[in-house]
Amino acid sequence: MLEFLETITGVPTPLLFGQILLGLINGAFYAMLSLGLAVIFGLLNIINFTHGAQFMMGAFVAWMLLTWLGLGYWWALILAPLIVGATGVVIERLMISRLYKLDHLYGLLLTFGIGLMIEGFFRNQYGSSGLPYRIPAELSGAWDLGFMFMPVYRGWVVVFSLVVCLATWLVIEKTRLGAYLRAATENAALVQAFGVNVPRMITLTYGAGVALAALAGVLAAPIYSVNPQMGTNLIIVVFAVVVIGGMGSILGSVLTGFGLGVIEGLTKVYWPEASATVIFVIMAIVLLTRPAGLFGRA
Amino acid sequence: MSETSRRSVLAAGAAFAALPLSHARAQAANTIRIALLCDFSGTYRDVTGPNELACVRQAAAEFSNRGFNIEVVYADNQNRADVGSNITRTWIDRDGVDCIVDGGASSVALAVNEVVREKNKVFLNSSSATSDLTGRFCSPNLVHWTYDTYMLAKSTGGATVRAGGDSWYFITADYAFGHALERDTATFVRAAGGRVLGQARTPFPGTSDFSSFLVQAQASRAKVIGLANAGSDTINCIKQASEFGLARRGIKLASLLMFMPDVHSLGLEQTQGLICTETFYWDLNDRTRAFTRRVAGQLQSNVPLCMNHAGGYASVIHYLKAVADMGVARAKENGAEVVARMKAMPCDDDCFGPGSIRQDGRKLHPAYLFEVKAPSESHGRYDYYKLLQTTAGDEGFRPMAEGNCPLVRS
Incomplete structure (x- = not known):
């Protein structure tokens, strides 16, 4: 069977398995980021273009906690999402909340502008080369899987992000809070009439979406260069993931995130030059055949 | 105001207005x-x-x-x-x-x-x-x-081949610079009797995860992975190569173009022992x-x-x-x-x-081949490099006759 696989793919099977696994790991980042975007879009109808900058802020806050306060990775995993989430709450209260009555485009432009300003600020303060951040001692080292050498930290990223994605889905689909949130998207006035503070709920939802981006940023800090443009590279792909999965569909964005990670990983073996474009080709095909996305409701 | 005097005032005004203009022209x-x-x-x-x-x-x-x-x-x-x-x-x-x-x-x-x-x-x-x-x-x-790419290839590439790195796999930024650096280095590797086992051309800009390419490079069984890229691409490659334990498996990284700010960004812990070529070092x-x-x-x-x-x-x-x-x-x-x-x-x-x-x-x-110091050897701010070798200007760069520059032929 393995030999057959090797013959038809032209790539040694161990290498193929390795690439699928690496694709899943990248997919974990796509899934976590697109999850935050989907939550924000689903409940606020805002296309949050600040998401890449907020992902980057998560990584920078992790670095700041370590360098300035001596607080390591595990603290960063808790504190960075809270701190960056709080900045999200401020942004939502001060600016984004004024745009809910207007067309989507205004929210998109505002968040895009805020993202550029945040990135520019970090670039001026810290330059473009990036800052060092080590893998925590508990997660360094690697497992020999036979077909490849698997760093422990990458395994942790996949498991942790799966748990976060599942937990978010459960909160939104299976709890009373989630039911309020979903009801508020359908008819805010009615939910408010039942005594639920809808504006506060929306603010906290934005904060939670931003915190998810920051959490992904902390996960990324030990393996990617912590630099101001680290979110820019990722966020365009993540938007494509959200569009392919279906805007606002939580399960859709998670599954598409992991799936596209694998497809991109395989492209890196067969046609490395095209690995940056393959996701957009898929996006074009999906938009032409299923405009609402694979899991979206038309 | 009489006609004459009005005219003279206008003329004086015009002359005054033209004054800074002519002055500006002279300055330009x-x-x-x-x-x-x-x-x-x-x-x-x-x-x-x-x-x-x-x-x-x-x-x-x-x-x-x-x-x-x-x-x-x-x-x-x-x-x-x-x-x-x-x-x-x-x-x-x-x-x-x-x-x-x-x-x-x-x-x-x-x-x-x-x-x-x-x-x-x-x-x-x-x-x-x-x-x-x-x-x-x-x-x-x-x-x-x-x-230029020829000088880097000769200095860093040449030193790596001499140290026993005779089989190479390139991770190359997919544009003019990466192609030129890969081409020039491959020429030196082959001339020294080494082999190039493969290459991965990575999209630029926009690639931040290089693990897939590093695993492919490892699978090729090359002794040296040549990084024909720069800036955050190089930084990400070095960071991720250390994560995947490439050095522990005896695979060397040849950072063909690495600058002081890259070393500073990664920290000496991660870069110690890497070699690179620069033509200027502050110290x-x-x-x-x-x-x-x-x-x-x-x-x-x-x-x-x-x-x-x-x-x-x-x-x-x-x-x-x-x-x-x-x-x-x-x-x-x-x-x-x-x-x-x-x-x-x-x-x-x-x-x-x-x-x-x-x-x-x-x-x-002259081109200088440096080795990045270990944290214990670094005694001050930006004290990062040890000088390994100096190549004189007329030896380090490509001989003029080999460049096919039309100015030279004419």
Whole structure:
């Protein structure tokens, strides 16, 4: 069977398995980021273009906690999402909340502008080369899987992000809070009439979406260069993931995130030059055949 | 008011209004405009950008009392060839710029090179890598100052092959620079009896995860992974190679183009023992230290000087010497003549020491092979490099006859 696989793919099977696994790991980042975007879009109808900058802020806050306060990775995993989430709450209260009555485009432009300003600020303060951040001692080292050498930290990223994605889905689909949130998207006035503070709920939802981006940023800090443009590279792909999965569909964005990670990983073996474009080709095909996305409701 | 007196008042007013204009014109004729074009917002910002601007301004300041004015302007090329050539055209056609410094990424520099040649101005390239600038695309209006892919390949590549690294796999940034660096290094590897087992061309910009390519490289069983990339691509590759334990498996990384800011970003813990080639290091000798002290107050606080920044300074100093020598009016009129004068004059500056410029536009100066220090060996801020080997200028760069530069053939 393995030999057959090797013959038809032209790539040694161990290498193929390795690439699928690496694709899943990248997919974990796509899934976590697109999850935050989907939550924000689903409940606020805002296309949050600040998401890449907020992902980057998560990584920078992790670095700041370590360098300035001596607080390591595990603290960063808790504190960075809270701190960056709080900045999200401020942004939502001060600016984004004024745009809910207007067309989507205004929210998109505002968040895009805020993202550029945040990135520019970090670039001026810290330059473009990036800052060092080590893998925590508990997660360094690697497992020999036979077909490849698997760093422990990458395994942790996949498991942790799966748990976060599942937990978010459960909160939104299976709890009373989630039911309020979903009801508020359908008819805010009615939910408010039942005594639920809808504006506060929306603010906290934005904060939670931003915190998810920051959490992904902390996960990324030990393996990617912590630099101001680290979110820019990722966020365009993540938007494509959200569009392919279906805007606002939580399960859709998670599954598409992991799936596209694998497809991109395989492209890196067969046609490395095209690995940056393959996701957009898929996006074009999906938009032409299923405009609402694979899991979206038309 | 009588008709005569009204007319005389109008005439006086007109003469007064024209006064600053003619004064401005006279000033423009006596002003050399230098424009720095490089990355101010992307992955190459720290290895060019604000620090290079400080160095170019330093050069202009050192020439402030030679009887002509110097203006320095700058712009972000966004690492895009179309943006770079459009800015260059606007600068030359509308703003009266006489000299373009840097250019930035090789793809941008190749585009700017053509515009400058067409407009007969001066192009002082201080950070682009491709050796094609002094090869098939060489121009009478260009000086390629700091380094090139051939020199890097010979110095870092050659040293790696001599140390036993005879089978290579390249991870290459998929554009002009990466291709040139891969090509030049592969030539040296093969000439030394080594083999190239494969390569992965990675999309630029936009790749941040290199693990897939590193695993492919490992599967090829090559002893050396040649990084034909720069900036955050190199940083990510080194970081992820250490995560995947490549060094523990006996695989060496050859960082073919690595700058001080990259080392600073990764930290000595992760970079110790790596070798790289630069043509300037702040702590090389008394002159480089003196230069570093002069510009120190104007640099970005967290970004060390590297050879590109020094290249910006030194190339402008030499250009201004040529301008002072031939006169501002002639220098503004004919860029190729200024470059010819620069080639005829011997070079000497604090960053690169004595040197010369060849007919094909190649600036010759020594290349230094450095090893990154271990954290225990580093005793001060930015004390990062140990000098391993010095290659003289005429040996380090590609022999002029091998470059196929049309200027040389003619």
